[in-house]
Amino acid sequence: MEMDFPVINMNNLNGEGRPAAMKQINDACENWGFFELVNHGISHELMDKVEELTKEHYRKCMEQRFKEMVAIKGLDSVETEINDTDWESTFFIRHLPVSNVSEIPDLDEDYRKVMKEFANELEKLAEQILDLLCENLGLEKGYLKKAFYGSKGPNFGTKVSNYPPCPKPELIKGLRAHTDAGGLILLFQDDKVSGLQLIKDGKWVDVPPMHHSIVINLGDQLEVITNGKYKSVMHRVIAQADGNRMSIASFYNPGNDAVIYPAPALVEGEEEKSKLYPKFVFDDYMKLYVGLKFQAKEPRFEAMKAMESTNLNLGPIATV
Numbered sequence: 001m002e003m004d005f006p007v008i009n010m011n012n013l014n015g016e017g018r019p020a021a022m023k024q025i026n027d028a029c030e031n032w033g034f035f036e037l038v039n040h041g042i043s044h045e046l047m048d049k050v051e052e053l054t055k056e057h058y059r060k061c062m063e064q065r066f067k068e069m070v071a072i073k074g075l076d077s078v079e080t081e082i083n084d085t086d087w088e089s090t091f092f093i094r095h096l097p098v099s100n101v102s103e104i105p106d107l108d109e110d111y112r113k114v115m116k117e118f119a120n121e122l123e124k125l126a127e128q129i130l131d132l133l134c135e136n137l138g139l140e141k142g143y144l145k146k147a148f149y150g151s152k153g154p155n156f157g158t159k160v161s162n163y164p165p166c167p168k169p170e171l172i173k174g175l176r177a178h179t180d181a182g183g184l185i186l187l188f189q190d191d192k193v194s195g196l197q198l199i200k201d202g203k204w205v206d207v208p209p210m211h212h213s214i215v216i217n218l219g220d221q222l223e224v225i226t227n228g229k230y231k232s233v234m235h236r237v238i239a240q241a242d243g244n245r246m247s248i249a250s251f252y253n254p255g256n257d258a259v260i261y262p263a264p265a266l267v268e269g270e271e272e273k274s275k276l277y278p279k280f281v282f283d284d285y286m287k288l289y290v291g292l293k294f295q296a297k298e299p300r301f302e303a304m305k306a307m308e309s310t311n312l313n314l315g316p317i318a319t320v
């Protein structure tokens, strides 16, 4: 049984190692829902700048606020497990369809500029990865990008997080276990302080910190579109007793009005047709997800199916 976390060297996609690298990506998508990219083409200098400015911003603008929140909620002296709060300090930047980076308070001009540049690079990388997935799945190039497009293009945004040192990591999670609702997630995580774990064969496995890597994981929408060939995988963050973990997670998601359904080419046979994943408008899924994020995804898919059977606007599911 292979238990090493999959690390893909993207340089191998350009030479004779391409078939093996493509297979490695397919195996990772089928068996892990996660993989880590090195030599992804995003400049290390840019990543260093993003890290430096994110850490500076945390110290200047977020740390005090986090400490006050902890004090008000009494989180540092809890005696029993906490299931309704996470030990994280976050803010969110939207890039697409319309950027809000200029409206976010407390960001220095150079930080805004660097985050914009980083988002542009990540957007290109996301679309490149989606096409690698298409190739592995036997879907035409551009299929997934188109599936996510809707009328205004994808939703793309970045959640900037810090997981400060936590006195009770066994009682309060950095981030409780969940699968991601959206499409493709690209994560720039701290290279020293670990904490991200995923479920593999029923056990929690660490996503190893690695300098200048980008961790990729698949959200619920890719599970639906691939008709379950690939699955979104549960993950969580364990806060550490020592060290502040930075994580910058970018979500390349369908547009609000994109209609999501299994790719007809991936639905084979009568049996599969009868067990089909639902067809729905992405925004309806997100509305449901808000209240059910920390629960299993299956009831979400069931709820969308129930909605589908009462919603005549979408028409029948095309399976050929």
Ligand SMILES: O=C(O)CCC(=O)C(=O)O
Binding pocket: 159, 161, 175, 180, 187, 189, 196, 235, 237, 247, 248, 249
């Ligand atoms: O901080 C991380 O490493 C993961 C964050 C995450 O899973 C999320 O925001 O959905």
Ligand SMILES: [Fe+2]
Binding pocket: 178, 179, 180, 235
């Ligand atoms: Fe997540």
